[in-house]
Amino acid sequence: MSLFWRIFLLNAAVLTVATALLLLGPVTVSTPVLLAEAAVLGAGLASMLVANAALLRLTLTPLRRLTRSMAEIDLLRPRPRPAVAGYGEIADLIRTFNTMLDRLEAERAASAARALSAQEAERRRIAQELHDEIGQTLTAVLLEMKRVGDHASEPVRDELHQVQETTRGSLDEIRRIARRLRPGVLEELGLASALKSLADEVPTHEGLTVRARLEPDLPQLDPETELVVYRVAQEGLTNSIRHSAAEHADVTLRRSACGVELRVRDDGRGLRGAPEGAGIRGMRERALLIGAELTIGPGPAGGTEVALDVPVRKRG
Structure with missing residues (x-):
């Protein structure tokens, strides 16, 4: 009726x-x-x-x-129908x-998957060009300056040495950027090693000390899931460096009842009601791709906590 x-x-x-x-x-x-x-x-x-x-x-x-x-x-925060x-x-x-x-x-998941796949491909291309083109060029410049410095007079040699150090610092920075764009250690050594490397690569001049706490014998994850976990941890640390004014941060990866859980906590000033930016929205889209649950809020002792609960798909 x-x-x-x-x-x-x-x-x-x-x-x-x-x-x-x-x-x-x-x-x-x-x-x-x-x-x-x-x-x-x-x-x-x-x-x-x-x-x-x-x-x-x-x-x-x-x-x-x-x-x-x-x-x-909100399509990025699925709820019961x-x-x-x-x-x-x-x-x-x-x-x-x-x-x-x-x-x-x-439809959103499919379009987000295509967009993120294209983004990762572009990151790999840029990282490859930074490593192969600019990195090799700067390496050649360093070798040439060393050759010239060996035959130069003492005052010129000192100036060339200073230029060498500046160039070497720029080369290290370019390599660090390339590693962040394309985490080769993730593909070669796995998620645990990649997270340790990510924590170690935070620049000391940023005033943030990062500790990685990773449980042994974690469930095996597929490459797509490992990349999502790595990118969420990377974005969480980036937000801690840029916005939280934190002094300490912890990256924790441990086993959970249904799979694994990632926690990125800092002791900064917290969210303070700030609207979600593109970085957090990107984390939510990545979490949806693997069926994970992303929670962002205040930590147990203040600051901000990014929590990603990842279910492990059983292999038939």
Whole structure:
């Protein structure tokens, strides 16, 4: 039965009962209306309105819950679907909304996967060019300066030595950037070694000390999942360096009931109600790709905690 006919029949039933009571009951209306008759009619009208309101609220409550779910929905933070309740058009509307959410989340996941895949490919290309082109060029410059310095006079030799140190520092920085763009240690030695290397590579001049706490005998993860865990840890440390003014940070990777969990905690000033930026949104998109749950909030002792709970897929 459609919503129109349900509401129409509810009101018709209430009015029919009221008319029958007026015609068949002992209540009559005088001219002019007596006070007792007005009281009886007022009580009857109030009863009809209460009954009508109760029936309409019961009918439209599922629609109100659906409206609240529509206002709060976020595709990057999946929640349980609204339960199908009510009858007729309302139930069909809730089912259609749930189907639409399934389709939107699937399309978003597919598009995010393509975008992140293209991003990783571009990072690999840039890292390769930094290593092969600029890195080799600077290495050649260092060798040439050393050759020239060996035949130069003492004052010129000292100046060339200073230029060599500056160039060597630039070369080390380029190599560090290339490693962050393309974590070769992740592909060669695995996730634990990559996280240790990530913690060790935080520049000391940033004023942040990072400790990596990694449990042994962790479940084996597929390459896509390892890359997501690494990128989330990398972005969490980047936020600690840039925004938190923290002095200490911990990167923890341990076994959980359903897989592994990553925690990046710092002792900085916390989020303070700041809106989520592109980095956090990117972490949420990566977490969705592997079915992980990402939580960002205050840590147990203050600061900020990034928590990634990763389920381990059982291999058949």
